[in-house]
Amino acid sequence: MTVSNDKSRSGLTRRDFIAATAAAGAIAVAGRAGFALGQDAALKVGFISPRTGPLGGFGQTDGYVLDLARKALAGGFQAGGKTYSVEIIDQDTQSDPSRAGQLAKDLINNQGIDLMLAVSTPETINPVADACEAAGVPCLSTVMPWEAWYFGRGAKPGEPSPFKWTYHFGFGVETFHQTYISQWSKIETNKKVGVMYPNDADGNAIRANLAPLLAKDGYTIVDPGAYETGTTDFSSQIALFKAEGVEIFNSFPIPPDFAAFWRQAAQQGLTKQIKIAQVAKTGLFPSDIEALGDLGKNIASAAYWHKAFPYKSTLTGVGGQDLADGYEAAEGKQWTQQLGASLSLLDAGFEALKAASDAKDKAAVAKAISTLNVTTVAGKVDFTSGPVPNVANGPIIGTQWVPSKGGKWKFDYVVTENVTDPNVQPEATLVPYNS
Amino acid sequence: MINSLIQGILLGGYYALIASGLSFMFSVMRIINLAHGSLAVLAGYLLFVLAQRFGISPFYGLLIVLPVMAAIGFLLQRFVLDRSLRAGPLVPILATFGLAIVVDNLLFQQFGADTRSLAPYIGTLSYDSFELPGGIYVGALAVYIFVTAVVVLGGLQLLLSFTAIGRAIRATAEDPETAGLVGIDSRLVNAVAAAIALVTVGLAGAALGMRATFDAYAGGTQLLFAFEAAVIGGAGSVWGTLIGGIVLALAQSFGAQISPLGFLIAGHAVFLIVLFARIFLPRLILMRRRA
Numbered sequence: 001m002t003v004s005n006d007k008s009r010s011g012l013t014r015r016d017f018i019a020a021t022a023a024a025g026a027i028a029v030a031g032r033a034g035f036a037l038g039q040d041a042a043l044k045v046g047f048i049s050p051r052t053g054p055l056g057g058f059g060q061t062d063g064y065v066l067d068l069a070r071k072a073l074a075g076g077f078q079a080g081g082k083t084y085s086v087e088i089i090d091q092d093t094q095s096d097p098s099r100a101g102q103l104a105k106d107l108i109n110n111q112g113i114d115l116m117l118a119v120s121t122p123e124t125i126n127p128v129a130d131a132c133e134a135a136g137v138p139c140l141s142t143v144m145p146w147e148a149w150y151f152g153r154g155a156k157p158g159e160p161s162p163f164k165w166t167y168h169f170g171f172g173v174e175t176f177h178q179t180y181i182s183q184w185s186k187i188e189t190n191k192k193v194g195v196m197y198p199n200d201a202d203g204n205a206i207r208a209n210l211a212p213l214l215a216k217d218g219y220t221i222v223d224p225g226a227y228e229t230g231t232t233d234f235s236s237q238i239a240l241f242k243a244e245g246v247e248i249f250n251s252f253p254i255p256p257d258f259a260a261f262w263r264q265a266a267q268q269g270l271t272k273q274i275k276i277a278q279v280a281k282t283g284l285f286p287s288d289i290e291a292l293g294d295l296g297k298n299i300a301s302a303a304y305w306h307k308a309f310p311y312k313s314t315l316t317g318v319g320g321q322d323l324a325d326g327y328e329a330a331e332g333k334q335w336t337q338q339l340g341a342s343l344s345l346l347d348a349g350f351e352a353l354k355a356a357s358d359a360k361d362k363a364a365v366a367k368a369i370s371t372l373n374v375t376t377v378a379g380k381v382d383f384t385s386g387p388v389p390n391v392a393n394g395p396i397i398g399t400q401w402v403p404s405k406g407g408k409w410k411f412d413y414v415v416t417e418n419v420t421d422p423n424v425q426p427e428a429t430l431v432p433y434n435s
Numbered sequence: 436m437i438n439s440l441i442q443g444i445l446l447g448g449y450y451a452l453i454a455s456g457l458s459f460m461f462s463v464m465r466i467i468n469l470a471h472g473s474l475a476v477l478a479g480y481l482l483f484v485l486a487q488r489f490g491i492s493p494f495y496g497l498l499i500v501l502p503v504m505a506a507i508g509f510l511l512q513r514f515v516l517d518r519s520l521r522a523g524p525l526v527p528i529l530a531t532f533g534l535a536i537v538v539d540n541l542l543f544q545q546f547g548a549d550t551r552s553l554a555p556y557i558g559t560l561s562y563d564s565f566e567l568p569g570g571i572y573v574g575a576l577a578v579y580i581f582v583t584a585v586v587v588l589g590g591l592q593l594l595l596s597f598t599a600i601g602r603a604i605r606a607t608a609e610d611p612e613t614a615g616l617v618g619i620d621s622r623l624v625n626a627v628a629a630a631i632a633l634v635t636v637g638l639a640g641a642a643l644g645m646r647a648t649f650d651a652y653a654g655g656t657q658l659l660f661a662f663e664a665a666v667i668g669g670a671g672s673v674w675g676t677l678i679g680g681i682v683l684a685l686a687q688s689f690g691a692q693i694s695p696l697g698f699l700i701a702g703h704a705v706f707l708i709v710l711f712a713r714i715f716l717p718r719l720i721l722m723r724r725r726a
Binding site: 052053054055056057059060199224225226227228230231232233234235236237239255256259260263264266267268269285287288290291292293294295 | 438439442443446449540543547548549550551552554555556559561562563564572573574575577646647648649650652653656684687688691692694695696698699700
């Protein structure tokens with residue numbers, strides 16, 4: 001500003017004020033012109049994930065991943081022969097679905113975003129995708145069973161896809177089925193599977209879709225019925241599993257429920273007969289397993305990303321091992337599978353912007369996503385051959401938590417099978433839980 | 436059947452332990468402390484930090500954490516509850532509600548979203564068990580927690596009945612002004628009572644951390660169980676709290692026998708039945724007498 005100091009003491013006159021405003025305006029215009037000389041336009045990308053609240057474990061690594069992405073984009077982003085400046089606006093749902101929807105609407109209406117990215121759990125993704133579908137903004141998402149995304153939002157089997165703007169990639173029930181069959185064939189068992197599926201969106205979907213597939217492959221499913229999240233006593237289920245002599249256990253619980261169940265199972269002698277404890281949802285992240293103490297040893301799990309994935313991020317150029325090591329060095333915490341999942345979403349999103357005929361044209365971006373076929377840090381994202389329109393199938397890799405061999409952390413997370421992505425090399429053989 | 440009866444009674448001991456501080460505070464100060472669960476989780480985190488960073492077993496950790504909790508209770512009563520109580524009986528509820536949100540989010544800020552447990556620091560105790568005749572297993576920890584609950588509730592009863600501070604607490608609860616006339620400083624007495632209540636909250640936090648897991652937002656569920664147990668047991672009565680906890684847990688166990696989904700619903704149903712009975716039965720009796 002050019003207002004001199006002696007005048008400001010006596011207060012601004014109207015003429016001074018007009019002169020100052022004009023000068024400021026001129027500077028602003030000049031600034032914008034200078035900006036436009038170097039770069040064609042600005043792109044805004046929304047990124048919605050649960051960073052706090054009960055689902056906060058999923059969002060824990062997003063700060064680090066977004067930093068990597070912003071660094072890679074700092075020099076501008078090339079697409080269609082133009083250079084764009086990119087702003088990624090990240091928002092925290094606080095694990096609340098209605099807040100997720102509001103945030104999406106705010107990003108669409110007030111920030112004018114060109115592309116929406118949403119990650120982790122139906123509670124985050126579905127409300128965001130619905131808001132984008134309604135507003136005509138392209139939306140890409142990952143990390144939830146695609147059936148709950150596609151059919152859960154009103155699509156009907158065998159009918160054309162009702163979605164024009166929203167796309168999802170990642171694992172589904174069939175992926176789990178293949179992985180479990182492959183994982184469970186590694187150890188000789190009586191093929192009796194005790195299942196504990198809770199009464200929630202995931203639990204009911206798994207009971208309806210996964211259990212029949214397992215039964216078809218010759219596994220006997222022992223299902224005591226759905227339980228309510230927050231249950232603190234599981235004596236009746238444990239008694240049933242003991243009476244039936246199950247040797248495989250499968251569950252999709254939240255961590256507090258699993259800790260309560262598994263300790264009680266150990267107290268009552270059930271864990272001695274379990275050869276494979278295959279848990280999903282709990283056990284995605286190291287802290288879930290550490291909280292179990294000795295009982296966490298040899299719990300089998302499945303991962304939508306692992307640092308052993310041999311791919312590189314298209315956006316940042318970072319490979320799996322580097323991503324995990326970088327996070328551990330920067331945050332002082334053990335790597336988690338969410339690192340690669342969140343980064344793969346950014347990879348795929350920016351590849352779509354690159355492939356679009358005009359990155360500022362929403363219809364062109366949506367069209368680019370619908371034909372996207374790239375390899376991200378988490379593997380192939382191929383919308384041209386998906387199980388249903390708008391969906392690209394992704395891998396889920398069989399894994400196990402084993403005591404760390406001289407490492408910094410209590411448990412190592414090792415790959416034990418690779419049926420859904422043969423490029424990932426198994427690192428260990430599955431160890432029986434009760435060994 | 437016998438199995439779920441025994442497991443239910445033991446679980447009831449845990450509910451009684453978390454409810455004891457809530458019902459004690461209500462009976463003495465007429466304050467429903469909605470931050471009760473969050474404070475228990477805070478105690479859990481304090482024990483966790485001592486165990487993880489300094490290698491102090493949670494049992495020894497209690498020697499440090501319980502005095503800290505007592506100090507928190509004293510200061511809480513002095514600077515928050517006492518002041519808000521002057522503005523009317525509903526204001527302390529709002530104040531503790533706000534406190535719960537503050538505590539939850541501070542814990543999240545500090546410890547993040549990781550699920551934590553004290554179980555890794557107590558060896559095999561979290562899954563040790565005793566075998567009873569008939570192939571029934573009871574968890575060792577569940578037995579210890581039940582015993583702790585009985586000792587805590589018995590201790591509170593003895594304290595109220597036989598000590599000078601207990602008499603002062605009861606007098607203040609009955610009528611603070613009259614108690615003041617005979618030289619009882621009601622503010623001090625209430626602060627001491629809050630300190631005692633928070634010591635039980637510390638024990639509840641330890642029990643929670645050892646038998647289950649917690650994260651920054653785990654306080655709400657604990658508050659719900661504590662509240663239900665306290666109300667079923669007749670808010671404010673010491674032994675009623677133990678009975679309330681056991682009734683709640685038995686209802687849940689038998690609910691789960693009918694259907695695994697019935698566990699929580701049966702607990703809530705018993706709570707509501709008792710609540711409505713409390714409200715409407717006295718009126719019915721009164722009406723009959725008049726008729």
